[in-house]
Amino acid sequence: MGSTNRVREVASFFEADMVICDKQRKRANEIAGMTVIGEVKDRNIVLIDDICDTAGTLTKSAAMLMEKGAKSVRAFCTHPVLSGKAYENIENSVLTELVVCDTIPLKKEISKIKVLSTSELFSVAIRNTHENKSIHSLFVKSIKKYKHHSK
Numbered sequence: 001m002g003s004t005n006r007v008r009e010v011a012s013f014f015e016a017d018m019v020i021c022d023k024q025r026k027r028a029n030e031i032a033g034m035t036v037i038g039e040v041k042d043r044n045i046v047l048i049d050d051i052c053d054t055a056g057t058l059t060k061s062a063a064m065l066m067e068k069g070a071k072s073v074r075a076f077c078t079h080p081v082l083s084g085k086a087y088e089n090i091e092n093s094v095l096t097e098l099v100v101c102d103t104i105p106l107k108k109e110i111s112k113i114k115v116l117s118t119s120e121l122f123s124v125a126i127r128n129t130h131e132n133k134s135i136h137s138l139f140v141k142s143i144k145k146y147k148h149h150s151k
Contacts, residue, residue, distance in 0.1 A: 054089065
């Protein structure tokens with residue numbers, strides 16, 4: 001639920017439907033319950049999150065989505081903290097793939113994790129800042145507007 005606005009922007013950019021996994025926590029890293037809001041049956045799902053710590057929520061969400069009839073579940077996470085049993089949780093999960101950025105080095109490589117470089121994004125942001133130019137174009141909202149104006 002906390003990422004709803006960010007996910008709405010990404011879904012809009014890709015012209016895709018949005019589903020929400022609403023989780024209730026007992027305490028940090030412990031889920032009390034989870035509800036799916038939206039239709040997942042016969043769909044390929046991409047979960048989006050900013051941080052993946054133990055991968056408990058991510059893997060439980062993926063399992064729940066598959067139980068509700070999803071064809072496949074992949075995930076994207078910006079910052080792969082991946083502590084505790086995270087690697088084991090991911091490897092043993094129903095996730096087809098977890099895509100992460102290289103903002104935190106991985107402790108080990110496993111077949112389900114693909115790493116994307118942030119170097120070009122950061123180099124443009126640093127260059128634009130140094131040259132007193134805007135970094136606004138680096139955000140999804142701006143890319144969507146550009147996409148429509150360039151048609």
